[in-house]
Amino acid sequence: MRELTFIEAIREAYIQEMKLDESVFLVGQDIRGSIFPHTEGLVQQFGEDRIVDTPLAESGMYGLAFGAAQEGLRPVVDFMFGGFTYVTFSEVSITTGQYHFLHGSQQALPLVITAAVGTGMRLANDHAMSVHSTFCHHPGIKVVMPSTPYDAKGLMAAAIRDNNPVVIPWHLGLMMERGHVPEEDYIIPLGTAEVKREGTDITVLANSVQLKNALEVAAKLEGEISVEVIDPRSFEPFDMDTLLKSLEKTNRLVIVDEDWENCGFAGTVSARVVEQGFDLLDAPIIRVTTPNMPIPGGYMENYVAPNPERIEAAIREVCA
Amino acid sequence: MALSKKQMITLFTNLVRADRFDKMFYARMLQGKLIGFYHPGEGAIAPGVAAASFLNDDDNLSPHHRAHGMAHNLSKGIDLKYYLAEHTGKETGCCKGRSAFHFSFPEKKVYMMSGFIGYNFAPVVGWGFAAKRRGQKQVVMNCSGDGSYGQGRAHESMLFAKTMNLPIIYWCENNGMAIHSSIEDMHPTKDISSLAKGFDMPAIIVDGQDVFACAEVALKAIKRARDGKGPTFVECKTLRFKEHDMGTKDLKGYRARKAEELDPMREREPVLLATKRVLKDGILTQTQIDAIGAKADEEVAAAEKFADESEIATPTVEELMAAVYAPNA
Numbered sequence: 048m049r050e051l052t053f054i055e056a057i058r059e060a061y062i063q064e065m066k067l068d069e070s071v072f073l074v075g076q077d078i079r080g081s082i083f084p085h086t087e088g089l090v091q092q093f094g095e096d097r098i099v100d101t102p103l104a105e106s107g108m109y110g111l112a113f114g115a116a117q118e119g120l121r122p123v124v125d126f127m128f129g130g131f132t133y134v135t136f137s138e139v140s141i142t143t144g145q146y147h148f149l150h151g152s153q154q155a156l157p158l159v160i161t162a163a164v165g166t167g168m169r170l171a172n173d174h175a176m177s178v179h180s181t182f183c184h185h186p187g188i189k190v191v192m193p194s195t196p197y198d199a200k201g202l203m204a205a206a207i208r209d210n211n212p213v214v215i216p217w218h219l220g221l222m223m224e225r226g227h228v229p230e231e232d233y234i235i236p237l238g239t240a241e242v243k244r245e246g247t248d249i250t251v252l253a254n255s256v257q258l259k260n261a262l263e264v265a266a267k268l269e270g271e272i273s274v275e276v277i278d279p280r281s282f283e284p285f286d287m288d289t290l291l292k293s294l295e296k297t298n299r300l301v302i303v304d305e306d307w308e309n310c311g312f313a314g315t316v317s318a319r320v321v322e323q324g325f326d327l328l329d330a331p332i333i334r335v336t337t338p339n340m341p342i343p344g345g346y347m348e349n350y351v352a353p354n355p356e357r358i359e360a361a362i363r364e365v366c367a
Numbered sequence: 368m369a370l371s372k373k374q375m376i377t378l379f380t381n382l383v384r385a386d387r388f389d390k391m392f393y394a395r396m397l398q399g400k401l402i403g404f405y406h407p408g409e410g411a412i413a414p415g416v417a418a419a420s421f422l423n424d425d426d427n428l429s430p431h432h433r434a435h436g437m438a439h440n441l442s443k444g445i446d447l448k449y450y451l452a453e454h455t456g457k458e459t460g461c462c463k464g465r466s467a468f469h470f471s472f473p474e475k476k477v478y479m480m481s482g483f484i485g486y487n488f489a490p491v492v493g494w495g496f497a498a499k500r501r502g503q504k505q506v507v508m509n510c511s512g513d514g515s516y517g518q519g520r521a522h523e524s525m526l527f528a529k530t531m532n533l534p535i536i537y538w539c540e541n542n543g544m545a546i547h548s549s550i551e552d553m554h555p556t557k558d559i560s561s562l563a564k565g566f567d568m569p570a571i572i573v574d575g576q577d578v579f580a581c582a583e584v585a586l587k588a589i590k591r592a593r594d595g596k597g598p599t600f601v602e603c604k605t606l607r608f609k610e611h612d613m614g615t616k617d618l619k620g621y622r623a624r625k626a627e628e629l630d631p632m633r634e635r636e637p638v639l640l641a642t643k644r645v646l647k648d649g650i651l652t653q654t655q656i657d658a659i660g661a662k663a664d665e666e667v668a669a670a671e672k673f674a675d676e677s678e679i680a681t682p683t684v685e686e687l688m689a690a691v692y693a694p695n696a
Contacts, residue, residue, distance in 0.1 A: 096500060102530060106489050107523035114493015117478050120500075122493075135520075138489050142481055148691050150471035150479055151462035155693035187691050210693040 051228040053221045056196035057085040057161075060203035061123065063232050065093055068121060071207055072097040074112050075125030082127055083163060083222070105134035109160075113138060116158040117146075121207060129164035129178035129216045143212045144187030155210035159203075165218035165256060165305060166337075166352040171344025177306035177337070179254075182214045183283045184310065189213040189237055190282040194258040196226035198280060201235035209237060218305075220256040238284035242293065246275035249366055250293045252316065253303035254279050257335075257353050261303055264358045272366055282312050290316070291324050298329040301361045303353050308336040333361040370579055370586075374421070375650050378578050379641050380659050381420050385412040385438035386638050387663040388447055391671065392435070392454070396613050402456050403467040408434025410576075410608035413637035414540040415439040417581030417603075418508050421589065427476045427494040427507040429487040431540050433607070435468055436480065439510060445472050448670035457677035464680025465687075485518030487511055492524055495533030495598075506592040508585075510538040514545025516559050525598070529566040534592035536585070537563070537600045540575060542607040547618040563600035575605030576635045579644060606632045 051059065065071045072093075076082075079090040079100045090098040101108040105126070112122035126132050132139050139160060146156050166175045182190045189211055193199040199217065206213035243258065244265050251274055253261035258278045265274035275293050279285060294300060300320060302313040313334040320332060335353045342351055370378070389408040395401040408415075415438030419428055428443050430436025435454070441447050450470050453460030461470055469480040478490070491509040498505040515521060516539065528535045539559050543550045550559075563570035569591075573584045581603050588599035608629065610617035617624050645651040651659075682690075 099496075102523070102526055104523035104526060106520035107492050107527040110489025110492040110520070110524065111496050111527065112493060114490035114495075115497050116493070117473075117490065118494055118497030120497055135489070137483055137486070142483070142486060142489075146479060147693050148687075149462060149466045149469055151460075151465060152690045152693070153462075153471055154473050154478070157693075189692070208695075210695050 048227045049230060050225045051196050053193070053196045053199050053217070053224045053226070054083060054085050056200040056228045057203050057217065058087065058089070059228065060200045060207070061085065061089065062092070064204055064207040065097060067232070070119060071121045071123065072099060073123045073125060074099040074101060074108060076101060076103055076108065076127060078125055086125070105131060106138060109135045109138050112158050113143065113156070116156050117154065121157045123159040123161060123207060126160065126162035128174050129162040130173045130176045132160065132162060132178060140182065140185040140188070144185040146187070147211070148187055156212050157210045158212050159206045160212065160214045161203075162216050163219050164216040165220055166342060166348050167220040167256070169344050169346065169348045171348075172341040175342045175344070175348065178216055179214070179282050180306040180311040183312060183315070187212065189284065191215050191237055191280060192255050192282065193217060193280065194221065194255050194278050196224060196228045198235055200228050201233055202237070202280065204232070205234035205237050208234065213237065218255040235280065238281045238286055240277050240279045240281070240286035240289040242275065242289065243278050244274065244276040246273040247296055248273040249299040249301065249362055250275045250277060250290070250297045251301045251303060251358070251362065252277050252279060252290060253358075255305065257303040257305055260353065260355045260358055264355050264362065267359070268362065272362060274362060285316070287319060287323065290320070291327070294320065294324055294327040298327055299365045300328070300332045301335060301358070301365055302332065303335045303358055305337055305352055307339055308334060309339045311336055330365045333365050335361045370582060372650055374582065375579060375645060375648075377420055378416060378582050379645050379651065381416045381438070381442045382413060382578050382638055382641055383659050384441050384663045384666060385416055385434065387667045388437045388441065389434045391667045392437070393613070401454050403454070405613045406433050406435060406611060407609040407613060408438060410606040410632060410636065411540060411542050412438040413578040413641075414538065414575045414581050414603035414605055415510060416442045417578050417585050418510050418538050419443045420582065421586060422506070422508055424475055425503075426505050427491070427498070429491055429509050429511070430477065431510040431512055432480070432484070433512065433540070436470060440470060440472070440477060443475050443477060445475050445477065448673040451670045452674040452677050455674045456679055457674055458680035459673070459677040460680065485511065485515040485521055488515070488518060488520040488524035491535050492527045492533065495528060495535045496531065498534055499531070504593045505534065506589050507533070507535040508538055508589075509535055510540060512545065513539060513541040513543065513550050513554065513559050514548070516562060517545070517553065522562070525562070525566045525568060528598040529568050532595070532597040534595070535598045536588045536592060537568075537598060538585070539600070539602045540605050541602055542605045544607050544611070544619070546611045547616070547620060549619050552620060558602060560600050560602035568598050568600050570600040570602065572602045572604065575603030576637050576640055578637055578641050606635060608632055
């Protein structure tokens with residue numbers, strides 16, 4: 048089986064989709080020279096018209112993508128780091144999310160917003176923050192996040208083919224992870240979660256790099272607590288059915304999410320479970336998230352992000 | 368470039384139509400027959416007519432928000448009855464009655480409106496990029512006011528347009544007022560177009576009360592963009608007779624605008640000036656002018672009838688939820 052790194056899988060999705068569809072192009076800052084390796088060598092292959100470098104001005108850069116999508120092109124706009132989307136936030140959140148609906152559902156807005164996110168490089172808040180919960184808060188925008196090289200290629204391809212704005216952040220901690228990636232063209236439909244490990248005692252919902260941590264804890268607890276691990280893969284739309292089906296079996300839930308706790312994805316899922324599956328629960332839900340403080344840089348970063356120890360403690364508490 | 372008689376008649380007709388639509392919206396707002404708010408256009412309708420009257424259907428247009436872009440949109444060939452229906456919450460509205468005051472006529476390349484002043488500066492970059500990439504000589508007419516040039520995205524947009532040689536016209540309708548604030552208090556130079564120097568972009572200043580003068584400049588800028596010569600900045604010096612938004616105070620800074628300031632403006636009302644000109648130049652007779660006015664009144668009445676007879680949009684929440692995302696084939 049052929050293996051690629053996570054970042055090579057994203058690159059392969061770009062190449063696959065750009066070959067399939069002339070209207071697909073990439074725009075970002077220094078993507079020709081490739082700050083991250085997912086755009087390595089693409090300008091040589093596809094030319095400057097399709098691998099577009101812009102001035103360091105996010106509103107102009109995103110405006111280029113947004114306007115081009117209205118004109119029928121299919122841009123992928125790379126913000127480099129997720130926090131940088133905030134520089135042009137009225138455009139990426141409100142103007143983008145409302146465009147189709149508020150203007151009478153006359154025109155699709157097919158564009159992809161991507162960026163690196165996450166702790167691990169000790170770069171502090173502005174580079175390390177997660178952005179998926181914030182985008183989920185804004186109606187009209189789909190939000191997905193891959194956790195494996197296989198999903199990275201399949202979700203990116205699906206995002207590019209979708210007729211709506213899709214935000215697809217990728218976690219820096221996964222960049223060099225290796226895994227099976229088929230050479231052929233495939234997509235992972237947006238809105239489908241995956242049961243990554245079956246179990247009977249408790250369900251752990253974990254995404255991106257935290258999925259890795261959750262699987263590590265589940266393996267460690269084998270024989271003691273049987274942990275079912277689910278990767279949402281898609282936050283909006285969210286696959287509630289897969290989660291509820293799992294809870295019918297386990298009746299216990301821990302949600303792991305590197306985004307902040309307050310008004311975050313984990314809180315929203317907790318509320319939905321209480322609304323739609325309260326009778327399935329034998330114990331309170333626990334969230335393992337980043338506490339509400341600006342993410343510190345340097346060695347203090349380890350204090351805030353979820354980690355295997357915090358996940359294990361939460362599982363034990365819910366199962367106690 | 369001198370305007371032809373036919374072009375002058377088009378401009379005059381669109382100016383009269385824009386004036387009548389503006390006055391109808393103003394009256395309806397007072398009567399409680401318009402949803403939301405209205406930013407009256409009186410005094411400031413000539414630049415929009417000039418900017419949009421000679422664009423092709425496949426040229427992009429982003430209208431100024433004053434008079435809710437009606438001068439621009441009717442000049443682009445858009446039937447405003449669908450906009451009035453939108454502004455009255457009807458299901459026949461251009462946005463299916465969902466948007467209060469937004470417009471969207473994608474078949475005429477008028478995509479959107481936003482409540483954020485200066486929002487236009489971001490998407491015009493993409494429209495210009497797409498036009499250049501297609502190589503079919505479409506242009507982008509990007510209209511907004513003096514206040515909008517305070518936005519950082521205005522500067523980013525000009526940076527992109529010049530750097531990438533995009534066919535965008537930065538059409539600034541400078542009425543010297545941003546809500547209540549005056550340009551003297553909020554901008555360091557007399558002319559907004561002085562910003563263009565920093566981007567090595569040609570700039571033209573024109574009398575924004577003179578629809579014909581504005582159109583001559585628009586045609587020049589449009590030709591330049593079509594010929595692949597890149598962006599042009601046009602500053603139309605115009606006037607605002609009324610308050611920013613109906614029902615708010617008519618202030619300059621925090622002091623009420625005075626009659627001695629407003630009265631002389633009336634002498635420079637654009638329909639008045641245009642009428643004098645077409646009569647003087649023998650372009651139209653008074654009888655023809657009266658006929659244009661009567662036809663505009665009929666159009667306005669028909670739009671009102673259409674909107675008033677349309678049903679109020681009352682979809683279910685489920686139907687609305689299903690409209691949030693575009694379908695995938």
